Amino acid sequence: MKKITLTLKINDEKYEIITYPNRTLLEILRDDLLLTGTKESCGEGACGACTVLLDGLPVRSCLLLVTEAKDCEITTIEGLAKGEKLDPVQESFIEHHAIQCGFCSPGMILTARSLLNHNPAPTEEEIRFAISGNVCRCTGYAKIVEAIQALSNRGRE
Amino acid sequence: MRLPPFEVLEPATLKNALSMLEKHKGKVKIVAGGTEIVGLMKLGLSVPPYILSLRKIKNLQGIKESKGQIIIRSNTTLREIIESSLINDLFKGISQAANLVAAPPIQNRATIGGNIFQNSRCMYYNQSELFRNGLKPCYKAGGVMCRAVKGGNRCFSVYQSDMAPALISFNAKAKLEKSDSSRTILISDLFTGKGENPHSIGENELLTDIIIPIPKGQYSSAYEKLRIRKSLEYPLMSSAVFVSGNMNGEVIDARIVLGAAGSSPKIIDKASKVLKGKKPSNKDIEAASGAVLQFVEVADNLPVPASYRRKMAVIYTKRAIQKALKDLRKDR
Amino acid sequence: MGDFSLIGKSMKRIDTPLKATGQAQFSSDLMLPRMLIGKVLRSPYAHAKILEIDISKAEKLPGVKAVITAKDTCADKWGVFRYTQDQQFLPTDKVRYVGEEVAAVAAVDEDTAIQALKLIKVEYEELPAVFDMKSALESGAPLIHQDHPGNINIHVNIDVGDVAKGFGESYYVREDTFTAPEDSYFQGEPYAVVAQYDHTGSLEIWMPNAGPHLKAKPLSNVLKIPLNKVRVRKIAIGGAFGGRSEISPADVICAFLARKSQRPVKLVYTREENSIATRQAHSMIATIKTGVNKEGRVISRDITCHMDGGAYSSTGPIAVSVPFLCMEQAYQMDNIRYNGYRVFTNKPIRGMFRTHGRAFACGVDLQLDMIGQELGINPLEMRLRNARKVGEFTPTKSYVASCGMTETILKAGEKASWNEKWGKLPPYHGIGIGCNSVQTGFPMGIRGGSQAFIKFNEEGGITVITGIVDNGQGNDNMIVQIAAEELGLGVCDVQLVNADTEVTPSDPGSYSMCETFIGGNAVRLAAQDAKNKLLKIASEALKASPDELTVKDRKIYIEKSPDKSISLSKVIRIALSRSESISGEGSYWPKVDSKREWVENPSGQLSETFSFGTVITEVKVDPETGKVDVLEVTAAQDVGYALNPKVIEGQFEGGIAMGGQGGMLSEYILWYNGRVLNPDQLDYMVPLAIDMPRINNIIVETIDPNGPYGAKEAGMSIAMSAAQAYCGAICNAIGVDIKEFPLTPDKILNAIEKKQKVKGDEGSE
Secondary structure, X not given: XXXXXXXXXXXXXXXXXXXXXXXXXXXXXXXXXXXXXXXXOOOOOOOOOOEEEEOOEEEEHHHOEHHHHOXXXXXXXXXXXXXXXXXXXXXXXXXXXXOOOOOOHHHXXXXXXXXXXXXXXXXXXXXXXXXXXXXXXXXXXXXXXXXXXXXXXXXXX | OOOOOOEEEXXXXXHHHHHHHHHOOOOEEEEOOOOOHHHHHHOOOOOOOEEEEOOOOOOOOOEXXXXXXXXXXXXXXXXXXXXXXXXXXXXXXXXXXXXOOOOHHHHOOOEHHHHHOXXXXXXXXXOOHHHHOOOOOOHHHOOOOOOXXXXXXXXOOEOOXXXXXXXXXXXXXXXXXXXXXXXXXXXXXXXXXXXXXXXXXXXOOEEEEEEEEOOOOEEEXXXXXXXXOOOOOOOOEEEEEXXXXXXXXXXXXXXXXXXXXXXXXXXXXXXXXXXXXXXXXXXXXXHHHHOOHHHOOOOOOOOOOHHHHHHHHHHXXXXXXXXXXXXXXXXX | OOOOOOOOOOOOOOOHHHHHHOOOOEHHHOOOOOOEEEEEEEOOOOOEEEEEEEOHHHHHOOOEEEEEOOOOOOOOEEOOOHHHOOEEOOOOOEEOOOOOEEEEEEEOOHHHHHHHHHHOEEEEEEOOXXXXXXXXXXXOOOOOOOOOHHHEEEEEEEEEOOHHHHHHHOOEEEEEEEEEOOEOOOOOOOOEEEEEEOOOOOEEEEOOOOOHHHHHHHHHHHHOOOHHHEEEOOOEOOOOOOOOOOOOHHHHHHHXXXXXXXXXXXXXXXXXXXXXXXXXXXXXXXXXXXXXXOOOOEEEEEEEEEEEEEOOOOOHHHHHHHHHHHHHHHEOOOEEEEEEEEEEOOOOOEXXXXXXXXXXXXXXXXXXXXXXXXXXXXXXXXHHHHEOOOOOEOOOOOEOOOOOHHHHHHHHHHHOOHHHHOXXXXXXXXXXXXXXXXXXXXXXXXXXXXXXXXXXXXXXXXXXXXXXXXXOOOHHHHHHHHHHHHHOOOHHHEEEEEOOOOOOOOOOOOOOOOHHHHHHHHHHHHHHHHHHHHHHHHHHHHOOOHHHEEEEOOEEEEOOEEEEEEEHHHHHHHHHHOOOOOEEEEEEOOOOOOOOEOOOEOOOOOOOOEEEEEEEEEEEEOOOOOOEEEEEEEEEEEOOOOOOHHHHHHHHHHHHHHHHHHHHHHOOOOEEOOEEOOOXXXXXXXXXXXXXXXXXXXXXXXXXXXXXXXXXXXXXXXXXXHHHHHHHHHHHHHOOOOOEOOOOHHXXXXXXXXXXXXXXXXXXO
16 A cells, blocks of 8 residues: 555645545544544444544544645634634633533534534524534533533524 | 645636546545544544645536526535525525534535535444554455444445535536536435445536526425534434425425435435325324334444434434425415 | 522533534544554454463564463452452453453454454363353253352352241232343443553553452552552543443453553454443343232242342442342332342343343332332322431441432422323323432442542642542532532633543542542542631631632632632642642542441441432333333432532433333343344444333432531443333233333333233133
8 A cells, every 4th residue: 555645624724644545534634633632432433532624624533534624714623713812612612611522522613613604593402403413422412412502693592 | 634645636617626536546535624634634544645636626616596597506515605695594494404414613614516526434444553453354345244234235325415415405516527528417316225335426527516406386394403512413313205286285296205214315205105195194194103113223333322323313203394395385 | 509600500511612622532533653563363252261372473464563361460359348359350261251352463454453362273072061041050051160060150148137927927918029130231432442551561551440449459469560650540431331331351462462562552342342241231130029918018028039040240249239239229128138149141241220220120110110019009008108218227227318219209200290191192102210329439349449639730630530430420520510609710721630640649440339428528628628727717818717708700708798818829838938839638538338248248238329310201112013112211319519510410311211211121032052143333222212102200309417508329220220110101001011121112012912822712711
């Protein structure tokens, strides 16, 4: 297997990477770039811990060959806060106690961010569906849904 | 879980893609959304020397109308299909099926082509090397035994696509291209019925278009899916129903297709016949859905018992028929 | 309660900004210079003799830096108790389940490590295996451990009062058998260990754990190095739920690989390894015979429970006891016999689990419903009549110092409109109730107490040093909340050093939610100790006696004339100028009966306090599919005192998801000859956001006399009560008592069909 060179655009920064082609985006983020905010839980697309935004949409980075992420805008949890200023979704998760062990939080927060970008006024039902691919073992989701609802232009209906 | 070694092919044109398929015939797996193949490679169930990416090929995505039919290019994501008002207006069942595939983050990557060509699954087959170590290979793994059915003389793995039954209910076709020619066949003809190798596509062929004829007159459709949780899962049983009719509520044509009821989607003509030519009463609907039972081929190889899936084939078909008929009676 | 600034308030958790931004580091996130990747070779057989292990080829593979087998671990055995030492960290003679560790490698990268595993040749001789309790108990069944005839691992016998006489005096007696398969923990974070072992002979190690001090001691034993050379470090932990408490072969393997290679090693379990090679929850067959008087009061109860323990003892004696103990705490019972058997099978090892036994808990509770039906007493009333009361002793002689069981039943009933709904719901709608109790910790021997230290800096800020660990439930925050409250400080004035065995004093670990009660008390005492020293100096400066003074907002002032004050930093500086230091020390030992032992002497004070709770669930069942729609869940729990209400609500909600929604509807392990068919997240169905119902939380406060501010265990028993309430509601909706859990749609549908058939037959007669 020959090594390949590729460029990834992550959190508005360009990274030149030399690697083998049989790598997932998740492996590159965590092992090569030390962007360990993105988590691996199941490794087979069934839990959502490894969620990153690809051109603004949540995807499973554990199922994404790194070569498939070329030419895309990648956002990881490290790219959400602007310097010291947290993203409102991060603020809301903290405020509403939507985080317990925190292992699912990066993926959950990115999924919520994307939902709100595409639909600023989601209903509770829409929120629950949007995050239905992100498994949380601690919270029972109630406070996660509340945290997202608090940012919905619709409020808590 | 690590991926086995492979080389990535990234053709920039369809022509190049087809010649690469020809050149490396039998040694290539196509990556569209990657949501299935990457998982299979991680388990060591698929070890292709080459991966062909459709990423760079322009115009292999999109939905357009042309001459009384809708053409969905094969690399179109399920999200695009869900968001397409054209599809939702014309083919409700297809739109519903796409919306029920896995969960939204998967829909963002998964493509219609990939969904149709997803491999059949079985709890005894889709396992890691650790599970397989110390066991003889089953039919699907190249052996001569079945773990799901004692003494089973064939593979009972289940084809669990949501899109295929819905597309088949509309008589959709697939355009398959290879370097020197192309052919267009019914999607229902893409299947072998064999669990170990469910699709009949040539090793040098690429699915490029899904062509759905727009039915004439008044019609409606529906898709119903059984799963334990309300998201994320493959169908344990599903039913896609198409009906056309007139203003009196009389059914002129009907097609009922079962998903996850065997190693391929199953068109149940016996069921649609019950509905055709009449204004179906509740009894007719019961009879039509009851007719699917004898065609269900299930084994205990998914997380719920086969006996339950069998019963649900009837119930979910009934519900899909009811939903489609209710929609049919609505004025357009 | 007093006028607090932080206690009793839903302050934001101090750990969550790091978790929201991806800055929190979990074990698998660690990267150390020269770090190697470890991988474990596992047994492909459920039961087999190991004849030979040849590692020579693997050792020669370029990039491989260490290969270990039982030779390296000296065949050492581990057991939670002296009498349960039956698991070798790496086995020498035989393997006892598919997935058991056999050898391990450390290599420069994961691919090389995987390749090396394939080069290890193990010669096995397969032995007959047993995969269920029935076959394991048959005479002539293959023995899994030679010294355990009949494959009985543990037998706990409790016999209080006169059970036979009790049945004789009963108005109505019935016996039912309940069963449930194994559960998986499915913590978000897969198990991961990072270890480094240097030439000074000291180990530094990170792993998700429920008690760093409990990990350190066995590591010191097996590595044969002094305990102070084992430094278990603090790290963010992605859930425990009763697991991750004992030493894991992964910890030992990683430490040995690091020692042999003299390089840091990281070992991360796959999701599958996490499901099969950490711990699972026991499957269970519980036969419960209960006698009641005319009023539905339980007179006598006889329970026989068989629990499939898998291949080794693990926390066996505790696991066999806890389901029973929870129930004897929750309900009054005078004559009681319990025979709990833990049975060895060739399946993965079972340990402690947040939802202690669906078959047991639901059995006891559902049977109350059945009895009530016979006597014409509704389930809520049945529970009220049998509920534990404050000031009572449990059958095994634990004094109950605070108890809001009755209040939780009444409040949950009111919020859920029980009286308006019971018996009046439309067809296939149902409502059910479950009650349970959990012990706030249990006897832990010499590690039963917790100590805390507090030191000041010259500005008046503090560092709290304690062994308390946070698995995700919010313990870090609890420590800061208590210390800041006691010393009149802001949250940002408190720095936390915890869960690090090099720095922090002994602590029992995070079991049964006992950290708030035991560790929290220690932190509070340490803060009070420091405060007394501060007040002494301040009283001289303010010319008032120490008991006239109050600490608040970084100031000490005279309570009656608040304008007379001195800043904390000034007091510290006075102390420093006098060559005095100010620090605090606190230690708390729960008042439990140290002579109580799980098997030999299951009697005496088990825990200093107990939590009590009720869950009511309302469901709608689809009679054609057997699928359940959960409409609403109401949880009421006596938590003593809510230090942080939102944190407590989170525990309730998580408990309902795990115990009720998952535990009763979708979670179960499927098997193929000792192999787990659903080790993955796709087929082991942890509930999703879209599945969860609306939840009403009711916090009941009884102010425990010994808890910090009156607090005690908060969320664990909710998981059990929820399983029971879900179960009761579904049985109520379909009018059939199903005794095999979980209640999957196929089982529910079969029950409905069977009932309709019986009805139909009756109708035709």
